[in-house]
Amino acid sequence: MPLSLETEEFSNKQAFIDSLTNESLTGLQGIAKSDLHNHAGRGGTIQYIGEWAKVSIQPPTEPFQSLHGMQNWFVEHVKVHCPGIQGYLKRIEASFVQAAEDHIVKLALSFGLNEIDNLGGMESFSRIMDDFHRCYIPQTRFLPELALDRACNVDEVYARLDTILASQWFRSIDICGDEFAQPIAGFKSIYKAAKAAGLTLKAHVGEFGTADQVMEAVEELELQEVHHGVAAASSPQIMRWLAENHIQLNVCPTSNIMLGVAESYDTHPIRNLYEHGVPVTLNTDDLLIFNQSVSQEYLNLYKSGLMTPEELNDIRLIGLR
Ligand SMILES: [Zn+2]
Numbered sequence: 001m002p003l004s005l006e007t008e009e010f011s012n013k014q015a016f017i018d019s020l021t022n023e024s025l026t027g028l029q030g031i032a033k034s035d036l037h038n039h040a041g042r043g044g045t046i047q048y049i050g051e052w053a054k055v056s057i058q059p060p061t062e063p064f065q066s067l068h069g070m071q072n073w074f075v076e077h078v079k080v081h082c083p084g085i086q087g088y089l090k091r092i093e094a095s096f097v098q099a100a101e102d103h104i105v106k107l108a109l110s111f112g113l114n115e116i117d118n119l120g121g122m123e124s125f126s127r128i129m130d131d132f133h134r135c136y137i138p139q140t141r142f143l144p145e146l147a148l149d150r151a152c153n154v155d156e157v158y159a160r161l162d163t164i165l166a167s168q169w170f171r172s173i174d175i176c177g178d179e180f181a182q183p184i185a186g187f188k189s190i191y192k193a194a195k196a197a198g199l200t201l202k203a204h205v206g207e208f209g210t211a212d213q214v215m216e217a218v219e220e221l222e223l224q225e226v227h228h229g230v231a232a233a234s235s236p237q238i239m240r241w242l243a244e245n246h247i248q249l250n251v252c253p254t255s256n257i258m259l260g261v262a263e264s265y266d267t268h269p270i271r272n273l274y275e276h277g278v279p280v281t282l283n284t285d286d287l288l289i290f291n292q293s294v295s296q297e298y299l300n301l302y303k304s305g306l307m308t309p310e311e312l313n314d315i316r317l318i319g320l321r
Helices: 005-021 025-029 046-053 067-077 084-101 113-118 122-136 154-166 184-196 211-221 230-234 236-244 253-258 270-275 294-303 309-320
Strands: 033-039 104-112 141-149 172-176 200-205 225-228 248-251 280-282
Touching: 005 025, 005 294, 005 309, 025 294, 033 084, 033 225, 033 280, 033 294, 033 309, 046 084, 084 104, 084 113, 084 122, 104 113, 104 122, 104 172, 104 309, 113 122, 113 141, 113 154, 122 141, 141 184, 154 184, 172 184, 172 225, 184 200, 184 211, 200 211, 211 225, 211 230, 211 236, 225 230, 230 236, 230 248, 230 270, 248 270, 253 294, 270 280, 270 309, 280 294, 280 309, 294 309
Parallel strands: 033 104, 104 141, 141 172, 172 200, 200 225, 225 248, 248 280
Antiparallel strands: none
């Protein structure tokens, strides 16, 4: 008789908890997980790119002063070793390879408009990405995400949205980059069109911004998920509101620490969000910079004493549902 789903879930749960308590990274890597916040061009491992480029890339040792500082580090330490289209494709390959190695069974990779243009438009772009998916992680639910720059010209993006959505390839939409570049309400027309096309609506908010801005963004754009959103932890009222409305926050602890958003793993706001019933998931953000896989993020939160193995399993299941 085949294993029932419940039995399978139970045995995974036990294996996950055992792997955490034994601090076994290999054990964790064998268990199904999701990664729902991963910028595709920066989603591989430093080691994979270093081996390909035949250089030794050292991960950053200190927090960055700003997003700009992070971007500069990436250009100077990683991009310099993988230039042009060939280098870009190698970085994309690295993202799929690492997801396979970490047993990511549900993977949202985000891509910018320039990435579509650089590969010759939607048709060739999506074909190349689908080939990577088929080649490296055919069993994984691949959820491509369209990531718009918060500083973009909204009218220009809106004008080309139809062509992009017509391919029905993207599964979700996001806004990333400088949270303060322009008011998020300006993206309303784009999000209406994305909703009509059936995309899951997400945006980067409450990483550097405030709890109020998280609520405002969710209301204005009808977001179903928020990337980061950790600022909400400063407001019990907004956390309760997020919980009641089932707004999922895709949290990236190491990214938060390296960008000065959180001080440490053992004080990370995910604890507070979780206690208030906000659905949270654990994700990588930019693995080629922050250098921590999803399995390592689970281990980081466990080893710091912030979350119990049972709570972390809960979070794992939220990501998989
Ligand atoms: Zn991000």
